Amino acid sequence: MKIKPEYCNVHDALSILVGKWKPIILLYLMSEGTMRYGELKKALVGITPKMLTNQLRELEEEGLINRKLYPEVPPKVEYSITEYGMTLKPILDSMHEWSMQHKKRKLENTID
Amino acid sequence: MKIKPEYCNVHDALSILVGKWKPIILLYLMSEGTMRYGELKKALVGITPKMLTNQLRELEEEGLINRKLYPEVPPKVEYSITEYGMTLKPILDSMHEWSMQHKKRKLENTID
DNA sequence: AGATATAGTATCCAAAAAGATACTATTGGA
DNA sequence: TCCAATAGTATCTTTTTGGATACTATATCT
Numbered sequence: 447m448k449i450k451p452e453y454c455n456v457h458d459a460l461s462i463l464v465g466k467w468k469p470i471i472l473l474y475l476m477s478e479g480t481m482r483y484g485e486l487k488k489a490l491v492g493i494t495p496k497m498l499t500n501q502l503r504e505l506e507e508e509g510l511i512n513r514k515l516y517p518e519v520p521p522k523v524e525y526s527i528t529e530y531g532m533t534l535k536p537i538l539d540s541m542h543e544w545s546m547q548h549k550k551r552k553l554e555n556t557i558d
Numbered sequence: 559m560k561i562k563p564e565y566c567n568v569h570d571a572l573s574i575l576v577g578k579w580k581p582i583i584l585l586y587l588m589s590e591g592t593m594r595y596g597e598l599k600k601a602l603v604g605i606t607p608k609m610l611t612n613q614l615r616e617l618e619e620e621g622l623i624n625r626k627l628y629p630e631v632p633p634k635v636e637y638s639i640t641e642y643g644m645t646l647k648p649i650l651d652s653m654h655e656w657s658m659q660h661k662k663r664k665l666e667n668t669i670d
Numbered sequence: 671a672g673a674t675a676t677a678g679t680a681t682c683c684a685a686a687a688a689g690a691t692a693c694t695a696t697t698g699g700a
Numbered sequence: 701t702c703c704a705a706t707a708g709t710a711t712c713t714t715t716t717t718g719g720a721t722a723c724t725a726t727a728t729c730t
Contacts (some may be wrong), residue, residue: 447590448603449582455657456581456650462660464576466718469568470561478559483677491560494719499678509663519727520676530663537652538568544649545567548574551621551642578688595707606689611708631696632706 461535462508467501469538475511475527476535479549489541510534571649576619579605579613581650586625587639588647596664622646 451457463469467490475481481489483535487498502525505511510531516522563569575581579602586601587593593601599610614637619625622643628634 448601449586450603451578451582454582454585455654455661456585457578459653459657459660460572460576460581464572465561466569469572470563470566473566473568474561484675487677489560492719494721495678496680496720497718500718508660511665515677518676519725521678521726523677531658533656537649537656540649540652541571542567545571545643547645547659548571548620549567552686555621582714599707604689606691608690608710609688612688627707630706631698632704633696633708635707666724 463534464508465501465504467497468505471501471505472510472527472531472534473538475525476532476538480524480526483525486525505531572624575646576670577597577616579609580617583613583617584639584643584646587637588644588650592636592638592650595637598637617643 459525463472470490471486474486483498483502486502487493487495490498502511502513506513511527512526512528514524516524575584582602583598586598595610596612598614599605599607602610602628614623614625621640624638624640626636626638628636
């Protein structure tokens with residue numbers, strides 16, 4: 447059997463999740479609920495405005511988060527997880543769980 | 559609450575899985591069992607030897623796959639998934655499942 | 671009139687990931 | 701003696717991703 451990355455579903459799922467700040471943003475919105483742009487910017491230590499906007503836009507494009515613009519001045523924009531975005535929660539949770547075990551395992555194997 | 563990517567377990571789990579060919583290699587070894595370097599190279603259409611070696615080494619370093627070298631000439635090397643690597647299967651399976659739903663959903667929303 | 675607050679853009683630069691391509695060691699067999 | 705087979709290395713280039721930093725629009729408040 448011959449295969450290419452483009453035909454791999456896991457590869458595609460990963461490409462949606464990957465991005466330096468995407469998992470964090472998703473987890474954050476999943477647990478904290480609605481947040482404004484500025485709040486996210488404060489919470490995500492070290493993120494640049496360009497990156498924040500970029501990651502939010504990409505998540506929005508996949509339908510995972512919602513962007514609500516209030517027509518005020520100064521502007522107010524609220525981000526929240528969509529119902530659809532919540533379908534990722536079990537996967538993120540199991541990755542979180544696996545990662546913790548993995549780190550534990552690494553420590554155990556570092557007897558040197 | 560303030561957060562950084564380095565403190566996010568999901569981020570870390572992803573970084574182990576990410577790499578253009580890693581998910582494919584894992585899935586392949588999970589389903590096909592043991593494979594030689596040359597067999598993998600033939601199966602993974604378009605991969606360069608450098609990339610193949612690189613991805614295999616990184617997976618091996620995490621303990622997910624096994625490298626068995628037979629001291630023959632010409633050399634013979636067999637790769638297989640480890641028992642530990644198999645603990646990732648449920649996660650990969652759910653990502654596969656999610657990705658399929660996601661594509662279906664995208665098609666439905668493309669009525670334009 | 672000028673400062674303030676918010677949610678971004680725009681531009682340029684650095685680092686990381688991936689691709690192309692050629693090369694190597696070894697030894698059993700023709 | 702020279703070639704084939706296998707599992708890689710080595711080197712250079714391109715592409716992708718992320719970082720630094722400065723700038724903008726605009727109604728309101730003083």
